[in-house]
Amino acid sequence: xxxxxxxxxxxxxxxxxxxxxxxxxxxxxxxxxxxxxxxxxxxxxxxxxxxxxxxxxxxxxxxxxxxxxxxxxxxxxxxxxxxxxxxxxxxxxxxxxxxxxxxxxxxxxxxxxxxxxxxxxxxxxxxxxxxxxxxxxxxxxxxxxxxxxxxxxxxxxxxxxxxxxxxxxxxxxxxxxxxxxxxxxxxxxxxxxxxxxxxxxxxxxxxxxxxxxxxxxxxxxxxxxxxxxxxxxxxxxxxxxxxxxxxxxxxxxxxxxxxxxxxxxxxxxxxxxxxxxxxxxxxxxxxxxxxxxxxxxxxxxxxxxxxxxxxxxxxxxxxxxxxxxxxxxxxxxxxxxxxxxxxxxxxxxxxxxxxxxxxxxxxxxxxxxxxxxxxxxxxxxxxxxxxxxxxxxxxxxxxxxxxxxxxxxxxxxxxxxxxxxxxxxxxxxxxxxxxxxxxxxxxxxxxxxxx
Ligand code: ADP
Ligand code: MG
Numbered sequence: 434x435x436x437x438x439x440x441x442x443x444x445x446x447x448x449x450x451x452x453x454x455x456x457x458x459x460x461x462x463x464x465x466x467x468x469x470x471x472x473x474x475x476x477x478x479x480x481x482x483x484x485x486x487x488x489x490x491x492x493x494x495x496x497x498x499x500x501x502x503x504x505x506x507x508x509x510x511x512x513x514x515x516x517x518x519x520x521x522x523x524x525x526x527x528x529x530x531x532x533x534x535x536x537x538x539x540x541x542x543x544x545x546x547x548x549x550x551x552x553x554x555x556x557x558x559x560x561x562x563x564x565x566x567x568x569x570x571x572x573x574x575x576x577x578x579x580x581x582x583x584x585x586x587x588x589x590x591x592x593x594x595x596x597x598x599x600x601x602x603x604x605x606x607x608x609x610x611x612x613x614x615x616x617x618x619x620x621x622x623x624x625x626x627x628x629x630x631x632x633x634x635x636x637x638x639x640x641x642x643x644x645x646x647x648x649x650x651x652x653x654x655x656x657x658x659x660x661x662x663x664x665x666x667x668x669x670x671x672x673x674x675x676x677x678x679x680x681x682x683x684x685x686x687x688x689x690x691x692x693x694x695x696x697x698x699x700x701x702x703x704x705x706x707x708x709x710x711x712x713x714x715x716x717x718x719x720x721x722x723x724x725x726x727x728x729x730x731x732x733x734x735x736x737x738x739x740x741x742x743x744x745x746x747x748x749x750x751x752x753x754x755x756x757x758x759x760x761x762x763x764x765x766x767x768x769x770x771x772x773x774x775x776x777x778x779x780x781x782x783x784x785x786x787x788x789x790x791x792x793x794x795x796x797x798x799x800x801x802x803x804x805x806x807x808x809x810x811x812x813x814x815x816x817x818x819x820x821x822x823x824x825x826x827x828x829x830x831x832x833x834x835x836x837x838x839x840x841x842x843x844x845x846x847x848x849x850x851x852x853x854x855x856x857x858x859x860x861x862x863x864x865x866x867x868x869x870x871x872x873x874x875x876x877x878x879x880x881x882x883x884x
Contacts, residue, residue, distance in 0.1 A: 439645055502792070502829065506822040507558060508799040508815075509546040511583045516803040519811065523547040529801070533812045540815040543822065548803070552590050555798070556600040562794050563601045564608055566702050567615065569713025569831035573720065573788035574601075577757075577818065578800035579810040580724025587798055588721040589677065597798075598673065598698060598719050605702070605717070606666040616703045617663045621676035622655070624780045625694035626752045632676035632696070633659045643783050653783055660701075673698065693749045695756065695781050696721045714832050718788040722760075722781075723753045725817075726810050756781040761817060763789065767824045792830030797821050 527545025576584035590596025621632040759779035766774040776786040799818040
């Protein structure tokens, strides 16, 4: 009854804001279509873009796919010995062809990166979406794949060859310049054995409670989540390495530093606004998922002799599999446009709910291996990715900042709570936490801005 009541409340909230959000989406779509038509005719005539149009509005790189609001799926192959059972056609609209158990299958993706693709090339494909956060768009980039295929390498990268996260932050801060027009707020959590832990809490990582938001407003609340105001890039990097060092990792036979948790970094960028107009609040979610392989394959069978931790590894693998299964269920429901999307089936999907809501931009970076012994997992991952590519979230919409200017974390359109806290001893000295992070940030669907 309680959950039915909650669902009813959510529905009421949606209905009451439907007209507004519809109008917002409509004018956003009109803007995007007129830009696309302008760009097409300019391209056809081999001339400049129409007068007054400098280029694609940020967040609208001009792809038909993005006009529809599909989740974009990119695929990157881990470097290794080439294998005749996996062949690729790299580039936009690329394909991966596998030969598994005597059956050939070709998978179509939005972009395929060959094994020798650089970190720079991968980020180049994502940069326009990342920068659109400065205009108030919500963007979620997540890496998916078997353990050891390079998810963390692509997302974080080694210091000498940084990955998506450090490049994205650098690009955002470079774009913002020193104007001080944006307030940047950071939060970071991991989901380990279905427990949500605050990786940036001033003390030891705390377990957080994820709750459904108040009836009628929808969304989720993460009670006690720490948000930090980030004044500059250097501080941001320090905070991210603090979060990374707090993340639970353990060894499995597939990857000696395998990540056994999902890590979610959320950056909120609230733009200062003139007094008469609402500011914007863009959000960048960077999600490094734990490995998607089956429990037995990771050597986490729980029965291995001589390994006192194998039961622990088995439990980790099982909860990871369950949460990724829940993610698959959510994607299937979104793809089929079902009225009920089972976001509540796992902590991962609950936290990803705002990042996969209508009007958000999502990009899945699939990491695969070409090793013959991984072929079964590679095919499973590709099937998952191909299905995700059919999910439509609708054209991207900008969000306006809440009146209180409290940035929301892990959410662009749902209220969340954060608790102000006094920093205690920690590996780096973080800046002061957001002073008003204890208040609700309410960015409802009514927060959509016209383009
Ligand atoms: P995952 O996060 O998927 O478990 P990792 O990112 O930890 O995998 O990668 C496993 C290993 O493979 C690491 O040692 C990493 O440095 C290496 N690796 C992955 N992708 C690449 C790549 N594109 N170039 C060089 N090394 C890579
Ligand atoms: Mg990893």
